[in-house]
Amino acid sequence: MICPYCAKDNDKVVDSRASESGYAIRRRRVCLECNGRFSTIEKIEGFLPTVIKKNGTKEPFVPSKLKTSLEIACSKRPVSNQLLTDIVSCVENDIMQRYRQEITSNEIGEYVMKRLYEADKVAYVRFASVYKDFTDPESFAQEVAKFAGNEDPGKADEQWGADDSANDKEGNE
């Protein structure tokens, strides 16, 4: 294994630990060149964790599927393909590093929305409106407020107003 600190290939395994699920093994390694410590995760090739959907059904976590839904949300938006790839691999790594065998679609959605919100507000709204299945403007506004934090509401309005498709959600009197 190449050391992430000095890039030399001379390490020793100091500890191996199986995950709770038994589907992954984490090895603590020490670099004999620079003494840097790092971990590797060994998992079954092709093994995919299970996503538990809102209605309780389960399906395998397929990174390419998540990528596709991100691409749809970000089409014609100034969001780089690299960022989308990055978001997907972050989700994947997070699942693997916590040795998770199961993850809820809610957890994935929250993480993705947070990243999209930072990158592009319109892409965020598109993804959120599909993902959250918003049926009423109120719950939508609540969700937006949650991510907007302390931002001035007037400023947020301007951002949503920048894209015509976002106005479909307006229904207040």
Ligand SMILES: [Zn+2]
């Ligand atoms: Zn090293």
